């Protein structure tokens with residue numbers, strides 16, 4: 445069996461016509477064969493939305509939350525609503541088509557399709573996951589980078605789509621190259637008025653004593669499915685959880701900090717702008733074993 449698989453959706457949204465009348469809802473196709481047209485707006489404009497869902501021992505994790513967020517991102521782009529039933533089935537089918545492995549993932553993509561056509565393009569791509577063990581155990585070095593937007597950008601300028609998971613992720617990739625130039629592995633975005641936001645593809649979590657804190661979800665950042673599940677887990681461990689407005693320097697004052705996301709799960713932060721920070725290895729290990737073993 446393969447290490448990658450691909451399901452192409454015939455009708456990604458019930459609000460738009462099917463690509464092929466009477467064809468199945470989705471089909472598993474050859475990953476290496478051409479599937480997307482060169483004038484697809486997802487390709488030419490980054491005009492579309494996506495999700496990346498971790499799969500543990502064959503179980504897609506936080507799938508309902510991912511599909512809800514997929515729909516929220518689509519709504520922010522005035523795209524037709526993704527059909528949750530067909531997307532869930534396509535995710536499971538793509539995941540099941542892989543050679544069984546402990547950690548895999550599925551990426552769902554829905555683009556606006558060809559200009560003027562009105563039918564979104566949709567696919568679910570599944571793959572074995574890269575090995576993130578080092579980041580989870582040894583930790584990662586981050587640098588704080590100004591995102592250039594105020595903390596209230598989502599309220600003042602919703603057209604900037606802050607907090608939506610769009611295909612326009614060139615900036616999220618560029619900052620990783622900037623991090624590498626600064627001898628770091630990842631970034632923590634800071635608003636132009638000095639508040640902690642999120643990582644390039646992750647949510648930020650700080651621990652102060654027995655309080656676990658994450659930047660508030662009204663800051664134009666993505667509401668993390670991992671952060672959501674992790675808060676529920678932390679509460680079972682006797683920690684309190686909180687959404688807050690955090691100043692940039694609170695990252696240097698926390699007892700421990702993590703970047704958390706699907707697939708990589710919880711990566712403890714071991715340095716900030718070259719300054720060493722304490723890593724909470726026990727909690728990191730407990731959190732990661734919880735995240736990896738989720739069955740839904």
Ligand code: PLP
Nearest residue numbers: 645646647666668669670705706
């Ligand atoms: N913030 C951003 C900008 C992201 O791209 C992601 C995930 O890719 C996250 C946060 C974390 O979200 P999740 O935990 O649902 O993977």
